[in-house]
Structures are given as C-alpha cells and as structure tokens.
Amino acid sequence: MDADTEQIAFKCTFKDCNIDGIEADEIRGIASKDNTLERPLDEQRQGFEERLKLLAPSSDDLALLDQLRLIKTENGRPVLTEAANSAIGSLA
Known part of the structure; x- marks a missing residue:
C-alpha cells in the first residue's frame, strides 16, 4: 500500500510482522479493522524456547x-x- 492507495478495506492475518498496527485513513478511504499481526518468527521462536524450558x-x-x-x-x-x-x- 503506497501513498496513492485509495478506497480499500481489509481484514487480514499478517505473519512474520514487525509492526504493531495498521492505521485507518478516512480521508483516503482506507479502513483497517480487527487485523491479526503475528510477531516476527525469531521472536515467536524465542518465546517458544522460553516456554519449552519451563516444561522440559x-x-x-x-x-x-x-x-x-x-x-x-x-x-x-x-x-x-x-x-x-x-x-x-x-x-x-
């Protein structure tokens, strides 16, 4: 999505993502609501390894x-x- 994008609405799951959110822009007609943003895979792996240590x-x-x-x-x-x-x- 670039600066010229207009009139778009979406609800998505973004994987391996390093952003915390996507802002809506009413002036340009861009709606973004209830999206799922999954953390980068390296962060997910680290969290998994930490939880695994607790179990094993x-x-x-x-x-x-x-x-x-x-x-x-x-x-x-x-x-x-x-x-x-x-x-x-x-x-x-």
Missing part, C-alpha cells in the same frame, strides 16, 4: 532439583516431593 528442564536443572530434594524419580520420571509441593503451596 535440562539435566542440570533436574540434578539441582534432586540435590535440593525437590524432586524424586518414580518409574523413570521426575516427580515433585512433598517439600516441593509445600513450597509451591505457600506461594499461592
């Missing part, structure tokens, strides 16, 4: 939690101990 702790993290007696292993899986559950409960 590293072996170093698991070793530390084990040393602090906050997890134990049952059937080959890490499980929170009573101490961890008590600590989490006190945060609520």
